[in-house]
Amino acid sequence: MTQKAILLDAAYSDENEVSVITLYVTSKGKNFWLKDKNFHPYLYVIAGKNESEKLAEQIMKMSFGEGKEEKAIKVQKIPAANEGEKEVLKVSFKRVSTLVNARKIFSELGVEKREYDIPYAKRYLLDKRLEPGNGVEYVPEGEEELLGLNDGEGAVSGIKYSSIKISSIKPMEMPFEGKATAFDFETKFSQKFTIGGEPILMTSIVSGDVLGGKQKNRVFSYETKKIKGLEILKDEKELLRETQDELNAQNSFIITYNGDNFDFAYAKERAKKLKQEFLVNGAQPKSIRKGLDNAIKLSGIQHIDAYQIMKLMQRTGAVNTVKLDIETVSEKVFGEEKEKVYPKEITEAWESGDEKKLTRLVDYNLKDSITAFKIASEFLPMFIEISKLTSQTLFETTRNSTSQMVEDLLLKEAHFRGIIAPNKPKENEVTQRTMNPIKGAFVKEPIAGLHENIAVLDFASLYPSIIISHNISPDTLNCKHKECKEKNTTPDGTWFCTKEKGLVPEILEKMLKQRLKLKAEYKKKKKEGHDDKVLFAKQWALKIVLNSVYGYLGYPRARWYSRECASATTALARQYIQETISKAEKSGFEVVYGDTDSNFLKMLDKSRADVEKFLEKVNAELPETMELELDGFYKRGIFVTKKEGGAAKKKYALMDEKGNLKIVGFEYVRRDWCNIAKETQKRVIEMVLSEGKTKEPVEYVRKVIKDLKEGKVPKSELVVMTLLQRKPKDYTAIGPHVAAVMKAQERGKKIDVGSMLSFIITKGNTKSSISDKAELEEYVNEGDYDADYYIENQVLPAVIKILQEFGYSREDLISGGKQTGLNSWN
DNA sequence: TAATTCGCTAGACCGA
């Protein structure tokens, strides 16, 4: 009698004074709700030794509100693995609202409480270990019925849904599938932009299976010319209705690009103005605060905002683009050029009905939806894995911070092991933690100059492997055993139990092993010619979470924050890397550089076999889960001297046998340097490393300087990009980018905090400061640039440090070798 | 409601 379906969403509704869990699932192309009445909201209360019985009696008598229903329905004493002598009571309620009242009353009474702030639906998923995106097996109870749902403020009464009562449910493996629809609006332009201020002109729709395959595309508009690929509807009202119908066609996912901040809010406003409804799955799209951002939550159906996905991929280093607009992403991630159509052009194309312009607009509108859909198809497999690990919906995992992912994982696994979670820290505790930072990694000062034959070694997953090897966990810290103190004391003086596995290392070990297995499987399949994207996504999901655990332990707002654990981890890391350095030196290598987990060995008279032998020797002496690996051999590498003297850390360039260049930390990889400086630097590094020749780069730099002086360099090469991190008035030091913004704002331009700014240093007044001459790119004419600035403050600093290593000076670059006056070109 | 620390550099700011 069991049934199977794929789990999409979990929520709750209040029904006859009882909070009930509702799960949105999909099976064989049909979506419906499951209803579980057997799970109740609860929290834990801590009592002293032998005091729980008395407290339990007291709580059972208490009333947590006006009605007679506002009482605890059950108080149980439960064993807790981590509360020591204290006794723990689990207090359950009929309704979430009663729990909310109760926790306030407990606070007033000074009753110690735990896990009181975990949302009910999230609690349900964690406790039952259900995995959104994966299968569930449930036992139906009674017939399918049509019921009204009351899912908070956005719900609409009078609409009935297919719903099945269930008696039990558990997770199961099921291949993922689900129908998705991506949509995108184009709106009419106005000088003063407001959400919903002007009509929506066009909608594009792309639907199909979320992981790709055959798709249905539509673009529709109204009151404009009918052209190929464009449907003409009666008016905006019909456009909205048609969009709504598409969104309600049995979708599991709805995909947007920035739908959290634009499309849904726009539709809502327009619908209000046109006096009609805009409902998805029978409810208003609901605006939810997510950190500093807004998110749009739909009832049941998972709203996937591809822009949020890209932001997360950017944060975790999976992609690296300067901007995250859909055009840049399309090009950088999929290698597809995408033309941008600006708001004014959109309106013009629509109003004029000009066939060419309209065709371009239709194409643009459709490609937005296609690209958003593609991003979802590409990255959802990975988020599904994170959803499985953390038991959170895809709506959550595509928007969560990495700390949230780790915390959800820990909550889930702690519950499984009977460990009560620590409370979130209070604000003053957060401040305390923040003021007391943890000492981090060791970075060895490099030997400046050009080096030949370098072997780069690094530790695989250094921090996770240390945490596992030394069993570093809040629950194993400074245990009572004398033996552990003797055997497993860290350089910090803290020690960790060697007898019982800690919560954190246990989880990490499982994930690390799993990841190695997946990686090997993926590699094997790839060798056989099959690029298995799901395998890759799985191991990448594990990588993200694995790498975030150390950061989480040192994160001041974490429930499981542990200064001792985080600090012990880095202390051991410093010890291991320094030991490796001395071992390498003893083995006859010269160690040129090292940062956190890496070692750069100059091979001198040694062979590759010697490096392999060295690796073997080191690995034999390391704990089992730790491993030093070979990153690669490089024929040349360069480190440069700092302005202040001494060699610069975190800045180097390597070239391998095949001539491939790896540039790290240099201006070339920084977005806050202009292109001409970056490209010149790259060419110089390339020449210096590939041929070891040094005369050519000097000639090359002189040519660049000459072009700059002659005003030949185009704007695009001179743009410097910087993020506006706060409101202009909040800066104490007004840098060039802030000055440029303030000038633009005076001209009436609207710029939000968090925008990427492109600015140029113009000719301006020679005597004035750099900030005075900074202007946003859009206000600068071709040729209007301060050549002096770009030569002295961009190109020369980028190349001088490299060429200095070969005996050249600034003077050699700016003139024929003879020193001339500073401003000789003016 | 935000993962961590280490490190480099530019350019404003400020007092002599």
Added chain:
DNA sequence: TCGGTCTAGCGAA
């Protein structure tokens, strides 16, 4: 006008 200090941003791991 000079030089030291501070603010700000971004990258490495």
